[in-house]
Amino acid sequence: MKEISKELMASSLAPIILLILRRQESYGYEIIQEIERLSGKKLAVAEGTLYPILKKMEAKEWIAATWKTGSTGKERRYYALTQKGHIELDSQYEQWNFLHDLINTLWKSPNLTYNRL
Amino acid sequence: MEKPQFDLQQAISRSIQDLYEQGTITNSDRHELQAHLEDSAEGLITTGLSEEEAFLIAQKRLGRPELLNEEYAKVNHNLRTDKTWALLLAGFAAISTFIALISYSGSIYYYLLERFGLSNYTWPVVAFLCLQSTLFLFIALKKREVSNFLRDQVEMNPLRSIVFSFTLLALVKGMQIAVLRYLPKSFSYPASTIYGFQGDKLIEFATYVSLFCLFVSLLSIFFSLRSPTKGTWRAAFEKPSIAFLMLFGIGTACFAASTRSLSGLLPVPMHFTLFGLVYLMGAALISYYNENSKLHLFFFGIFGFCAELGVGVVADIDRAQRGIGQIYTPFFILSLIVGLMAGWYMGNMLRGKDAIPSR
Known part of the structure; x- marks a missing residue:
């Protein structure tokens, strides 16, 4: 199991959720299962804290929620990506890539001074 | 002694209810978390765990209640404020309705006893009063359910709750005016409140018991409404x-x-x-x-x-x-x-x- 700091986890959960919802609409428990599956069970999310994050994203209109009855007959709150969510995801993806590249460059060239980067 | 059977559904409901009673999650959040715990426990049961083990693990995975409360409070920050203004208005209407109701129903009650000789039917009247006392005590025992229902109503639709409570107040006030107009002056408020029970002693005592039970019931709901865990x-x-x-x-x-x-x-x-x-x-x-x-x-x-x-x-x-x-x-x-x-x-x-x- 990967230990990821609370702060890093908090900032990276939003794009992860948006990416999962880009594939298809889903509900809380399924999102957590999907994160676990895709990370090879290496990433653990404090399950209950996912819902306040979903609510924040809903308030920002990145996602929309509806109560639906699933195939098992159980009612669940399904979340779907909105148009605004798509734009936000593109922006966050770009920002993550930029940071990822920067961190990689610095990691690979520890002796470079800042003005030669 | 045999260990009592573990009821998974009841344990899940109890756990989420405790969280709900902290006042940081909405009714919709409650249902969502309940469905989550159910899914999580069911998933663990299929791996061979007992219901009780599955529940304990699912609950642990959901997170500590303090953490959940803290996180939910950040996103539901307007929940308490919304409730407060709606509860204040609805509470004002409810108390006014109660005072009006006690005033004129007391007058009618004394009038019936005195003028229509209900005192001659001691046992039916006492039986009715005992039944009423039992109902009040039952409400006191079910205070959590009653206060949760009231909270849910206010939370789901504060405006509707206020309109409903004020409509009820208007109806009761109207009834009060009509009743007091037709009752003899000696039975109208506040004279009725110092009526001395000229008649039956048993009816008098049963009335006191009933009023006591009503007081206990209202007090229980009031404190339960403010904070169900403290009631x-x-x-x-x-x-x-x-x-x-x-x-x-x-x-x-x-x-x-x-x-x-x-x-x-x-x-x-x-x-x-x-x-x-x-x-x-x-x-x-x-x-x-x-x-x-x-x-x-x-x-x-x-x-x-x-x-x-x-x-x-x-x-x-x-x-x-x-x-x-x-x-x-x-x-x-x-x-x-x-x-x-x-x-x-x-x-x-x-x-x-x-x-x-x-x-």
């Missing part, structure tokens, strides 16, 4: 303040004194016994929840003791002057002290045996 017997009686004990003592003294209305119907020793029994129940409740309750019982009984001593001696002197010559005060005081001691003993005996429901 419990345990929360009220465990480590009570001196002010609470004195107030409880005054209420008990009033209720115990109302047993005097049965004088003439019951033999005199029975009359003292009933008086002492009321104190016994109050003292048992305090001692059940507090190990060292002697000082608590002192504050609880002091008002009744002083009232009996003051009012009782005056009444005894009055009777002596009128030549009736009966002295009751020492017996009432003795009943009070014996009631307190017996209640202390009973409370200590019952402690730890789950004899009184903690809710």
Whole structure:
């Protein structure tokens, strides 16, 4: 199991959720299962804290929620990506890539001074 | 002894309900978290775990309640404010409705007793009043459900709750005006409130019991509504303040004194016994929840003791002057002290045996 700091986890959960919802609409428990599956069970999310994050994203209109009855007959709150969510995801993806590249460059060239980067 | 069967559904509902009662999650959040716990537990059961094990793991994975409350409070920050203004308005309407209802239903009640001779039908009237008292006590026992229902209504649609409560107030006020217009003046408010029960003693006592039960029921709902976790017997009686004990003592003294209305119907020793029994129940409740309750019982009984001593001696002197010559005060005081001691003993005996429901 990967230990990821609370702060890093908090900032990276939003794009992860948006990416999962880009594939298809889903509900809380399924999102957590999907994160676990895709990370090879290496990433653990404090399950209950996912819902306040979903609510924040809903308030920002990145996602929309509806109560639906699933195939098992159980009612669940399904979340779907909105148009605004798509734009936000593109922006966050770009920002993550930029940071990822920067961190990689610095990691690979520890002796470079800042003005030669 | 056989271990009681674990009820997964009940355990999940209880766990989410406890979280909901902290006031940071909405009704929709509650259902969502409940569905999550159910899914999570079901998933763990399929791996071969027992229902109880699955529940404990699912609950742990969901996160600590304090953490969930903290996170939800950040996103539901307007929940408490919304509730407060709506509850204040709806509460104002409810209290006004209650006062109007008590006022005119009391007038009608006394009028029926006096003018239509309901006193001639003692047992049906007493039976009705007992049924009413039972209903009030049932509501007091179900206070969590009642207060949760009321909270849900206000939370889901504050405006509808306010419109409904004020419409009810208008209807009751209208009824009050109409009733008081047709009733003779002597039965209209506030004259009706000092009606002296010329008729039946049993009906009088049953009325006091019913009013006492109504008071207990309303008080339970009020405290439960403010904070459902605090609206419990345990929360009220465990480590009570001196002010609470004195107030409880005054209420008990009033209720115990109302047993005097049965004088003439019951033999005199029975009359003292009933008086002492009321104190016994109050003292048992305090001692059940507090190990060292002697000082608590002192504050609880002091008002009744002083009232009996003051009012009782005056009444005894009055009777002596009128030549009736009966002295009751020492017996009432003795009943009070014996009631307190017996209640202390009973409370200590019952402690730890789950004899009184903690809710």
